[in-house]
Amino acid sequence: NTVSFAQTGDVITLGNQSLGVVLQSVGGGGGAGGFNVAADLGGSGGISASAGVGFGGTGGAAAVGGAVGGQLTGDIITVGNQSGGIVAQSIGGGGGAGGFNVAASLTGSGGVTLGAAVGFGGNGGGGGNAGTVALTLDSTIITLGADSAGAVAQSVGGGGGAGGFNVAGNISGAGGGAFGASVGFGGAGGTAGDAGGVTLNFDGSVFTEGLRSGGLVAQSIGGGGGSGGFNVAGAIAGAGGGAGVASVGFGGSGGSGGAGGSVQVDLDGSVETEGDDSNGVLLQSLSGGGGAGAFNVSGGIAGAGGGAGTVMVGFGGNGGLARDGGSVTGSSTLSILTLGDRAAGYVAQSIGGGGGAGGFNVSGGISGAGGGSGSIGVGFGGNGSAGGGGGTVNVALTGVVQTAGARSTGAIAQSVGGGGGSGGFDVTGGISGSGFGSGTIGVGFGGNGAGGGNGGAVTFVRTGNTSTEGDDAAAVVAQSLGGGGGNGGFNVVGGISGSGVGAGNIAVGLGGRGAGGGDGGSASLTVTADQVSTLGHRSLGVLAQSVGGGGGNGGFNVTADISGAGVGSGGASVSLGGLAGSGGNGGQVTALLDIGTLATAGDGSTAAVAQSLGGGGGNGGFSVAGSISGAGTGSGNLAVGLGGSGGGGGNGAAVTMRLAGLVGTL
Numbered sequence: 095n096t097v098s099f100a101q102t103g104d105v106i107t108l109g110n111q112s113l114g115v116v117l118q119s120v121g122g123g124g125g126a127g128g129f130n131v132a133a134d135l136g137g138s139g140g141i142s143a144s145a146g147v148g149f150g151g152t153g154g155a156a157a158v159g160g161a162v163g164g165q166l167t168g169d170i171i172t173v174g175n176q177s178g179g180i181v182a183q184s185i186g187g188g189g190g191a192g193g194f195n196v197a198a199s200l201t202g203s204g205g206v207t208l209g210a211a212v213g214f215g216g217n218g219g220g221g222g223n224a225g226t227v228a229l230t231l232d233s234t235i236i237t238l239g240a241d242s243a244g245a246v247a248q249s250v251g252g253g254g255g256a257g258g259f260n261v262a263g264n265i266s267g268a269g270g271g272a273f274g275a276s277v278g279f280g281g282a283g284g285t286a287g288d289a290g291g292v293t294l295n296f297d298g299s300v301f302t303e304g305l306r307s308g309g310l311v312a313q314s315i316g317g318g319g320g321s322g323g324f325n326v327a328g329a330i331a332g333a334g335g336g337a338g339v340a341s342v343g344f345g346g347s348g349g350s351g352g353a354g355g356s357v358q359v360d361l362d363g364s365v366e367t368e369g370d371d372s373n374g375v376l377l378q379s380l381s382g383g384g385g386a387g388a389f390n391v392s393g394g395i396a397g398a399g400g401g402a403g404t405v406m407v408g409f410g411g412n413g414g415l416a417r418d419g420g421s422v423t424g425s426s427t428l429s430i431l432t433l434g435d436r437a438a439g440y441v442a443q444s445i446g447g448g449g450g451a452g453g454f455n456v457s458g459g460i461s462g463a464g465g466g467s468g469s470i471g472v473g474f475g476g477n478g479s480a481g482g483g484g485g486t487v488n489v490a491l492t493g494v495v496q497t498a499g500a501r502s503t504g505a506i507a508q509s510v511g512g513g514g515g516s517g518g519f520d521v522t523g524g525i526s527g528s529g530f531g532s533g534t535i536g537v538g539f540g541g542n543g544a545g546g547g548n549g550g551a552v553t554f555v556r557t558g559n560t561s562t563e564g565d566d567a568a569a570v571v572a573q574s575l576g577g578g579g580g581n582g583g584f585n586v587v588g589g590i591s592g593s594g595v596g597a598g599n600i601a602v603g604l605g606g607r608g609a610g611g612g613d614g615g616s617a618s619l620t621v622t623a624d625q626v627s628t629l630g631h632r633s634l635g636v637l638a639q640s641v642g643g644g645g646g647n648g649g650f651n652v653t654a655d656i657s658g659a660g661v662g663s664g665g666a667s668v669s670l671g672g673l674a675g676s677g678g679n680g681g682q683v684t685a686l687l688d689i690g691t692l693a694t695a696g697d698g699s700t701a702a703v704a705q706s707l708g709g710g711g712g713n714g715g716f717s718v719a720g721s722i723s724g725a726g727t728g729s730g731n732l733a734v735g736l737g738g739s740g741g742g743g744g745n746g747a748a749v750t751m752r753l754a755g756l757v758g759t760l
Contacts, residue, residue, distance in 0.1 A: 322346025413450025478515025517541025543580025582606025611643025708744025
């Protein structure tokens with residue numbers, strides 16, 4: 095499971111897809127679970143019953159990636175496309191997908207029938223963890239082709255397997271009474287694997303010429319959580335006497351993301367890249383996002399000469415948990431030059447994963463009878479999961495940094511919290527009709543959003559001159575950003591009933607609650623230089639900031655009903671918009687700037703900014719409540735609605751800036 099490599103000497107490759115050196119440990123992927131179909135058929139002249147029960151197979155767990163270590167003294171030259179200089183990586187295997195399931199039951203009888211279908215989608219398998227990666231280079235590295243990075247040290251956790259879907263259905267018919275039930279569960283997504291720590295020691299020079307060819311890359315990336323499997327549960331019943339159906343369904347929950355590991359570097363020498371999308375140095379720890387929760391649909395239809403009724407209950411799957419980014423640390427003494435667009439000179443960042451979004455739900459029933467008829471529906475949108483926090487970033491960079499392209503920042507250190515997952519929406523409805531006595535009850539809840547992750551503490555010591563020439567290209571940046579809170583899911587509830595005598599509806603709905611934004615961490619920036627300059631438009635000279643994430647918006651809600659009868663008709667609707675989340679707080683900011691000349695030449699280009707900003711509060715969800723009833727004799731309605739409250743803004747914290755030197759904006 096361990097890869098160890100040491101070499102002294104030069105390496106040259108001339109063809110495409112011809113890497114110079116590859117050091118790799120890769121865990122195998124888990125196998126997919128098998129699908130299942132379970133069906134049952136029953137019939138008789140008297141009483142008949144049937145049931146179908148099925149389980150999709152569970153996905154297999156993946157294997158881990160082993161530790162990788164390498165030492166190289168010598169030069170590396172590659173000429174072709176997709177031919178990086180050296181790649182050292184440990185990769186966890188991906189979890190196997192869960193198997194789907196279909197469960198069905200069909201029953202008929204001259205007397206009474208009873209039918210049931212129960213099904214479970216298989217759960218996804220867990221992703222494998224990745225091992226540590228340690229790479230030491232004393233080299234000159236040259237790549238001339240596109241998609242050919244100079245040196246990459248990488249640990250990547252495996253993704254979780256997706257949950258298997260489920261469909262559960264039942265059909266029942268009888269001359270007397272017919273009753274059916276369906277229950278279904280979508281499979282849960284698998285948990286992702288964690289990434290290992292990455293260490294990169296470099297002493298030498300790197301030159302890359304092609305597009306998308308970074309110079310030095312050190313990454314630790316957690317796997318993404320598996321998505322939940324969807325579910326559909328339905329039942330149909332018809333009889334000369336009485337008929338009733340019930341359907342209950344659960345969308346599968348998303349799997350948790352994997353954690354990003356630590357990244358530690360010691361870099362000396364020079365880096366030059368000429369192509370677009372080719373960063374000079376990229377150091378990052380990224381945690382995996384949580385898997386999305388799956389949707390659910392629960393439905394039923396019942397019809398009878400006597401009485402008929404439906405009961406529908408549904409739950410959208412919850413989103414999977416995100417994980418925190420790891421720490422990024424180290425010191426570098428480098429001369430860095432990038433010529434392409436979107437080619438930053440130096441990037442050090444830790445980013446928390448985004449929380450998984452909740453799955454939506456739809457619950458609906460239709461019933462009709464010569465006598466009494468009714469429908470009950472209850473639905474819940476799935477809840478989102480919280481975003482992961484950004485890790486600590488503590489780096490020092492000494493040397494000259496120059497970028498020439500647009501959107502090519504000179505040097506940036508940042509920690510970013512992941513956004514919270516949004517809640518899933520819900521739609522719940524019922525239709526009922528009969529000759530005597532008809533009614534519906536609908537209750538629905540939009541899923542709640544989840545909180546954004548906090549930004550971690552950032553400390554950046556920058557020594558040496560920095561210049562950028564392109565538009566939207568700041569020179570030096572240190573920032574900690576909280577993730578935005580997830581939005582609440584909207585909700586719609588409706589009911590329609592009609593009857594010769596007596597018809598009524600009750601509808602209650604609540605929009606999902608928005609969640610609070612994450613807090614920004616502390617940001618400390620120290621710059622010592624003879625000159626820091628930007629020539630492009632919208633290109634800040636120096637920026638130090640901590641920003642709280644914005645609060646999530648509350649979900650809107652619409653609740654309405656319609657009823658009509660020859661005698662006696664009424665309806666009641668209650669509607670509540672979702673509450674909004676509060677903005678996150680900004681953290682403490684310190685900027686100590688000893689710069690001989692700090693100059694910007696473009697429009698909208700401030701020389702130096704230090705700020706702590708609280709996030710804005712989310713907007714409350716609106717509410718609509720309506721009721722319509724009509725009757726030859728006796729009719730009445732009640733509608734109550736309340737919009738959701740907006741969220742409060744976050745607070746800013748103390749800011750300290752000390753600036754010595756000449757400042758000019760042209």
